[in-house]
Structures are given as C-alpha cells and as structure tokens.
C-alpha cells in the first residue's frame with residue numbers, strides 16, 4: 001500500500017470545545033513521509049503529530065513545541081487515519097482544533113471533499129511483536145500481536161445511561177466512516193462546573209457533545225452504544241500519533257487519552273528497542289521498566 005495525501009487545500013471553521021473560541025483549520029496536501037504536521041498560524045513552527053510532540057493527554061490530546069500548543073487534535077487525527085491519509089499539513093488559526101459536532105464526521109466530510117492522491121512512498125505498518133500494557137485495575141489498555149488491526153473496547157460506567165458497552169472491530173475505511181466517525185464525545189452535566197473552573201469545556205454545548213444529566217442524556221443518541229464508539233474513535237486518533245498503521249490487537253477497558261498515549265509511547269519504545277543490538281535493548285528495557293512501570297504483559 002502506498003501513502004496518500006489530499007488533492008487540494010480545504011478549510012473548516014468552528015468553536016474550540018475547551019477554549020470556547022472560534023477557530024479555522026486549513027488542511028493542505030503534504031509530501032510523502034512528512035506525516036501529519038500542525039502549525040499554529042501559517043508561519044507557525046511545524047509541530048509534527050508524533051508522540052514526542054504530546055504535551056498533555058488529559059481530557060484531550062494536546063500537541064506543542066516551544067510554548068505553542070494545539071489542543072484537541074484527536075478527532076481530526078482519527079479522521080485522517082480512518083480515511084488512510086498519511087501526509088497532511090494542518091494550519092490552526094488558534095490554539096485548539098474546533099469541536100465541530102463533537103465527532104470526526106465533519107473532518108471526514110472536508111477531507112473527502114478535498115479528494116485524495118496516492119504518493120510514491122510505501123506505507124510502513126508497525127507489526128506488534130510483543131504484548132504491551134498500560135494501566136491497572138478497571139482502567140487499562142493492551143496490545144497483542146495479531147494478523148490485522150483490531151480494537152476490542154469495553155466501557156463501563158455507573159451511570160445507567162451508559163452502563164456497560166463493548167465492541168470488537170477491524171476498522172476499514174467504510175466502517176470507520178459509517179460506524180465510528182459520527183460518534184460524539186460526551187460529558188456529564190455534574191462535571192461541567194469543575195471543568196469550566198479549570199478552563200475546560202468552555203465551548204461545550206448540546207451542539208458538540210452528548211450531555212449526560214442525572215436521569216439520562218439531554219440530547220438524542222446517534223447509536224445505542226455511541227459512547228463506546230466514541231472511545232474507539234479517540235483511540236484511532238491517538239494511535240495515529242505513531243504515524244504508521246498498526247498491525248496488532250488493541251484491547252482496552254475504560255481507557256482515555258492518557259492511557260492511549262502511554263500505549264503509544266510503549267509501542268514507540270518497543271520499536272526503537274527492536275532496532276538496537278539485543279544486549280543493549282535488554283539493558284535499556286530493564287532500566288525503563290523500573291522508571292516508567294512498563295513491562296511486557298504476560299497475558
């Protein structure tokens with residue numbers, strides 16, 4: 001499979017979920033092997049969408065470099081990954097990718113409208129060779145060697161409007177567009193006050209999130225299990241930070257951006273170690289396990 005980019009520049013405008021400010025995003029074609037690169041303004045410093053650029057992974061995934069930050073990149077990243085777009089320039093006229101309707105659907109629409117072109121360079125999928133795991137108790141994420149990219153996700157929440165939702169899928173471009181891209185982010189009405197005090201969800205409304213109140217959701221659902229579908233969408237977006245498609249089975253339970261990112265770092269580290277001589281790899285692995293609490297899982 002060869003790499004792809006879009007055919008022409010396109011733009012979307014909306015409001016940042018956390019900042020509440022209006023923002024415009026311009027998406028443009030990018031050369032093979034450049035990956036997805038963000039800029040804050042047309043003359044901003046390039047911020048590659050890579051694990052090294054992640055400066056915060058609570059509530060949303062934030063990229064940054066030398067003091068410039070771009071918040072909430074995950075739904076746009078998911079749209080690009082779901083459509084198989086490898087290379088893209090993203091100019092954000094502000095500090096946050098707009099929330100749009102809380103899903104990846106508007107980004108899928110604009111990227112589709114831009115058309116696609118196949119590039120000369122080949123894709124280099126990441127084949128997972130060992131089991132890697134992050135988290136514990138009721139919140140964890142794991143990846144296992146597998147012949148294809150599969151996600152199995154279980155979400156359980158005390159709130160009766162959510163309950164336990166589980167699904168297992170092999171995302172294809174069609175299933176991504178139909179079954180995952182339209183699933184919206186969600187928030188609890190009771191948390192809104194505290195989030196706003198911390199400068200988060202300032203742009204949150206019934207227009208861009210499922211809002212869960214005491215007795216149920218305040219707006220209608222697009223899917224009966226929209227919550228877990230959105231979790232899968234977020235995971236696809238966060239895994240896209242690796243810049244290469246993954247061949248492996250991701251199994252997650254109640255994971256969020258922070259755990260998704262821990263898994264991304266573990267995969268990146270495992271890849272780096274694979275390329276080193278065996279003895280050196282073992283020594284580095286032992287040291288890093290002690291520091292970060294990562295170890296190949298025994299499952």
Ligand SMILES: [Zn+2]
Pocket residue numbers: 074075185230234
């Ligand atoms: Zn999300």
